[in-house]
């Protein structure tokens with residue numbers, strides 16, 4: 001199923017304005033070839049952004065995000081080469097991992113806020129958790145991981161936009177938080193994660209990514225080269241220009257979601 005709209009999106013776009021306004025225009029991928037095409041298009045935009053920024057493409061990992069997508073579409077994505085998928089809701093991710101346990105090479109990365117009562121599920125099936133922002137959750141996760149005899153790669157989520165609706169630690173609290181993670185050896189702290197301000201103003205988006213990079217640089221003396229997970233379908237090129245090592249891309253691969261993003265980032269957290 002070839003989609004005409006898709007070809008209007010140049011693969012080597014130079015303009016790095018965030019394209020949030022495009023979210024409802026990504027056509028849904030419906031066959032393996034659609035996924036292959038979309039993955040190739042995203043990868044070539046990643047490569048172009050790396051080239052502009054003088055970075056090596058091997059320093060940037062693409063994490064496809066499959067939240068809200070059903071099993072049928074996820075199986076197509078897997079056939080097109082996706083071996084790890086990001087999901088922001090634990091229950092949903094757990095259900096999918098169970099339903100697709102026959103895909104033994106498929107791993108799951110939980111990228112959304114975790115309530116401590118769901119930590120035991122994450123300890124069971126996730127290979128990565130990108131939204132750590134509480135010591136209570138860290139403690140429970142670590143205990144559950146011990147019981148499962150597993151370790152988990154984690155990213156500490158930072159709220160770089162100061163928006164109260166976003167989860168994550170305030171940048172000034174991250175150093176203290178990191179220092180208190182040492183009693184939890186089953187958590188392997190790999191990096192920092194953020195969501196940029198949801199804005200069509202590229203400078204405001206970029207400022208969030210710069211904040212995360214500066215934080216990483218401040219922490220480098222103690223923690224070495226922490227990876228930066230930042231950038232989504234609408235802004236991953238800006239994120240790469242500012243140092244992203246992981247970009248989390250859903251809609252540019254799977255197609256638009258039917259619900260607005262604030263549905264996934266509930267307020268009052």
Ligand SMILES: *Cc1c(COP(=O)(O)O)cnc(C)c1O
Pocket residue numbers: 065067088111112195231232233234248249250251252264
């Ligand atoms: C949904 C989501 C993404 C991907 O967003 P897209 O617009 O689909 O690329 C990235 N990170 C997090 C935490 C998300 O919840």
